[in-house]
Amino acid sequence: MSEPLSAEAAQDAPSGTSDVVLRVNGAERRLAALDPRTTLLDALREHLHLTGTKKGCDHGQCGACTVIVNGRRINSCLTLAVMHESDSITTIEGLGTPENLHPMQAAFVKYDGFQCGYCTPGQICSAVAVLDEIKTGIPSHVSRDLMAAPEFTEIELRERMSGNICRCAAYSNIMEAVAEVAGRKV
Amino acid sequence: MKSFTYERVRSPAEAVAAATRVEGAKFIAGGTNLLDLMKLEIEAPSHLIDVNGLAFDKIEETQEGGLRVGALVRNTDLAADVRVRRDYSLLSRALVAGASGQLRNKATTAGNLLQRTRCPYFYDTDQPCNKRRPGSGCAAIGGFSRNHAIMGTSDACIATHPSDMAVAMRALDATVETVRTDGSARSIPLGEFYRLPGETPNVETALAPGELITAVTLPKPFGGTHIYRKVRDRASYAFALISVGAVVRRDGTGRVALGGVAHKPWRVEAAEAEMPRGARAVAAKLLAGAKTTDENAFKLPLIERTLDAVLTDARGR
Numbered sequence: 001m002s003e004p005l006s007a008e009a010a011q012d013a014p015s016g017t018s019d020v021v022l023r024v025n026g027a028e029r030r031l032a033a034l035d036p037r038t039t040l041l042d043a044l045r046e047h048l049h050l051t052g053t054k055k056g057c058d059h060g061q062c063g064a065c066t067v068i069v070n071g072r073r074i075n076s077c078l079t080l081a082v083m084h085e086s087d088s089i090t091t092i093e094g095l096g097t098p099e100n101l102h103p104m105q106a107a108f109v110k111y112d113g114f115q116c117g118y119c120t121p122g123q124i125c126s127a128v129a130v131l132d133e134i135k136t137g138i139p140s141h142v143s144r145d146l147m148a149a150p151e152f153t154e155i156e157l158r159e160r161m162s163g164n165i166c167r168c169a170a171y172s173n174i175m176e177a178v179a180e181v182a183g184r185k186v
Numbered sequence: 187m188k189s190f191t192y193e194r195v196r197s198p199a200e201a202v203a204a205a206t207r208v209e210g211a212k213f214i215a216g217g218t219n220l221l222d223l224m225k226l227e228i229e230a231p232s233h234l235i236d237v238n239g240l241a242f243d244k245i246e247e248t249q250e251g252g253l254r255v256g257a258l259v260r261n262t263d264l265a266a267d268v269r270v271r272r273d274y275s276l277l278s279r280a281l282v283a284g285a286s287g288q289l290r291n292k293a294t295t296a297g298n299l300l301q302r303t304r305c306p307y308f309y310d311t312d313q314p315c316n317k318r319r320p321g322s323g324c325a326a327i328g329g330f331s332r333n334h335a336i337m338g339t340s341d342a343c344i345a346t347h348p349s350d351m352a353v354a355m356r357a358l359d360a361t362v363e364t365v366r367t368d369g370s371a372r373s374i375p376l377g378e379f380y381r382l383p384g385e386t387p388n389v390e391t392a393l394a395p396g397e398l399i400t401a402v403t404l405p406k407p408f409g410g411t412h413i414y415r416k417v418r419d420r421a422s423y424a425f426a427l428i429s430v431g432a433v434v435r436r437d438g439t440g441r442v443a444l445g446g447v448a449h450k451p452w453r454v455e456a457a458e459a460e461m462p463r464g465a466r467a468v469a470a471k472l473l474a475g476a477k478t479t480d481e482n483a484f485k486l487p488l489i490e491r492t493l494d495a496v497l498t499d500a501r502g503r
Contacts, residue, residue, distance in 0.1 A: 018192060036192035036234070039221070059222050060289060072262075072291040078218045079292065082192055083236055126288065133287065138266045141282045141422065146271040162422035163286025 018082045024048060025094025036082050041065045043081035044091060052092035052121045056165070063164035066122035066129075067091050073129035075163075092121035095128065104128050107177035115168030123164045127178045130160045134182075152182040188230040196239050198365045198398055205396035206367045208233040213398060215258055216292040218285075219301040228302075228311065228318055242296075242400055245269070251406035254363075257296035257399045261285070261351065264295060274404055276412035276431055280354035283416045286423050296399035299352055299362065299379070300391070303345035303449075304425055305334065316342045317387040332481040333427060337448040339477050343387030347380065347450050353431040354414060356451035357443040361403045367396040373403070380450030387449070410435040411500045415492050416445070428485050430492045434500035438462035442493070444472065447485060465494035 017033040024044070031038075031047055041058075044050045044067070053076060056064030060078040067076045068090040096102035101109070104124050114120045134150050142159045143150045150156055157178050166174065191208075195201040205211050210232035214220055223229040242256035245267050253269060264270060265281035285293065307313045307325040314323035326334055326344050334344040355376050362374045374392050381389060393399075410433040418424040429445035440461050443453040457471035469490040476486060 016191065036190060037187045058225065060218055063286065063288060066288055073288050074292045075218070075288045078221050078289075080192075080214075080217065080221065080234075083214070083217065083238060085194075130287065133262075138262055139271065139278060139282055140287075141279075143282075146275050146278055159422050160287050163288045 020082050020085055022048075022081070022084055023086065023088045024050065025090060031081065034081055036080060038081045039077055040067070040069075040079045040081045040084055040089070041076035044076060044089070047081075050091050050093050053125075054118055054121055056119065056122075061165070062119070062122075063126060064119050064122040066125045066164065068125055068129050071129075071132070073126050090125070092125060095124065102128070104177070104181050107180045108174070111173045111176040111180070112170070113174040113177040114166075114170050119164060119166045119168075123161070123166065123174055126161060126164045127174075127181070130157065130178070131182055133160065152179075152184050154179060154184070157182065187224050188227060190231050191233045192236065193233070194236045194239050198240060198400060199369060201235055201237050201240065201398050202365060202367045202369070202396050204233070204235045205398070211235055211396075213237050215294040216260070216297045218289050218293050219297065223302060226309065226311065228309065237398070248403060253404045255295050255402045255404065257294060257401055259295045261290040261293045261295070261298060262287070264351075265290070273407035274354075274358055274412070276357060276414055276433055277351065277354040277404075279412065279414035280350040280416075280429075280431060283414055283426075283429070284350035295351075295402055298349055299355070299399070299402070301347075301349055302390075304348045305345040306330070308345060317345060317383075317390075320386070320388045330481065331479040333425070333446070334479070334482055335448045336476045336478045336482055336485050337444075337452050337473065338382040338450070339448075340383045340385065340387070342385055343383035343449070344479075345383065345387065345449060346446055347448070348425050349451070350414070350416065350426065350429060350445055352376070352380075353429055353443045353445040353451040355402060355404075356453050357431045357433055357441045358408065359405050359441075361405075362399055363401040363403060364393065364397050364399050366394060371400070376402075376451070377453065383449050390449075408433055408441070410440050411503050413496045413499055415496050415499075417488060417492055428489050428492060430489070430496050432493075432496045432500065434461065434497065438501075440500075442468060442472070442496075444489060447473075447489065461497070465490055465497055468497075469493055 020031045022029050054064040056062035058077045060075040065077040096105045140159050142155050212231035214234045242258040244256050246254045261281050265278045271278045308315050313325040335346045360376045414431045416426045416429040426446035432442045434440040443451045454472050457468050460467035
């Protein structure tokens with residue numbers, strides 16, 4: 001391969017490390033010389049020091065690492081930071097602040113939707129995205145009629161939150177919090 | 187995780203060229219299964235070829251009246267597509283029965299087909315496994331085998347294929363479209379895509395090294411009532427013990443495929459002729475030659491009863 005590479009192609013050519021730009025909570029963040037093994041989770045926590053996102057199992061089983069990427073919730077432990085060039089990432093730090101809580105955060109406080117709190121950032125990011133998924137008509141395992149708009153029922157919320165495990169088993173309080181924001185009483 | 191180099195590709199030609207150029211290279215799309223296995227060093231690619239930039243993220247209607255699902259269409263988007271919900275609801279149902287919302291948002295159509303078994307001995311690198319280390323033996327045979335295969339097993343492997351989606355795709359007669367390293371395209375019916383373990387359980391599909399899945403094509407709608415019934419240890423977010431995917435027409439004829447019983451979605455066309463005669467007749471043909479262990483023998487009556495529930499449900503609709 002003696003043909004000279006364009007600057008853009010050079011950046012995409014196989015190499016030991018990569019520079020990556022992520023849009024995290026509305027701000028452009030540049031990660032220089034990143035080891036490609038770095039997961040999005042480790043990039044957020046170890047490189048950008050956004051430690052709100054938690055590492056639980058690190059294998060996509062617990063949901064503690066849930067963040068919202070381009071509007072969709074994903075497990076940040078099961079994706080590489082280099083695969084998210086220019087993506088918009090919302091973490092718990094981007095949803096609200098202690099002075100100005102996101103409605104979902106406020107509801108978790110109101111209903112005591114946690115005990116130790118370790119799974120909470122993932123639960124909240126997941127819950128925010130779940131309400132959006134129902135609103136946009138994405139079906140779930142418990143949707144009775146695939147052709148009808150899914151509803152904000154307790155059974156729908158429970159099914160859709162099943163990828164977030166709470167070791168303290170605060171599930172019933174989490175449900176109350178999510179249901180309140182969904183505009184439902186459980 | 188072992189170190190690797192990484193590149194993004196912009197065309198299928200670039201993708202297969204990269205796979206040919208670098209020994210030990212792998213394609214990565216959603217990555218939810220591959221990265222999990224890389225962390226455990228069960229997979230250790232030398233080079234990752236990121237195919238997310240390819241234009242395989244659309245669901246298009248085919249001239250034959252079916253659907254062509256791009257390899258990169260995410261599980262969530264496939265399940266939510268109105269044409270899939272209306273004409274191939276078995277597929278929507280199977281997809282939403284699998285994994286979690288977070289995983290379905292990332293996992294792709296091709297990646298779902300290619301996911302590896304969840305056999306605990308495949309995952310435990312201290313144990314022998316012919317799939318992970320060919321020739322090392324099978325710790326599942328004689329081990330804890332409650333959720334292992336009962337059909338098409340061999341003395342080398344009793345692992346199951348974990349996909350729900352593939353069960354629906356099999357019942358719907360889907361075809362896998364690929365591009366090979368020489369640039370030629372080919373179509374592989376899903377019935378010929380997966381291999382039984384035999385002596386080489388490490389070779390799981392008909393894909394050649396470096397061959398890239400570009401799409402999965404569904405033939406024109408088959409009609410009928412579509413039911414996917416998954417039996418598992420939890421109500422949500424668990425792999426199947428067994429699953430039944432069925433399409434039943436008004437006259438009682440139709441199609442049926444099983445998950446959780448074999449190294450591939452299990453379908454026996456001869457068994458489908460028995461559908462109007464009921465679950466027992468279908469199960470007898472579908473499960474002929476079953477080889478069970480003390481721990482997974484429960485799957486035989488469980489399948490027959492689930493089939494009965496599905497066929498009864500279909501009659502009632």
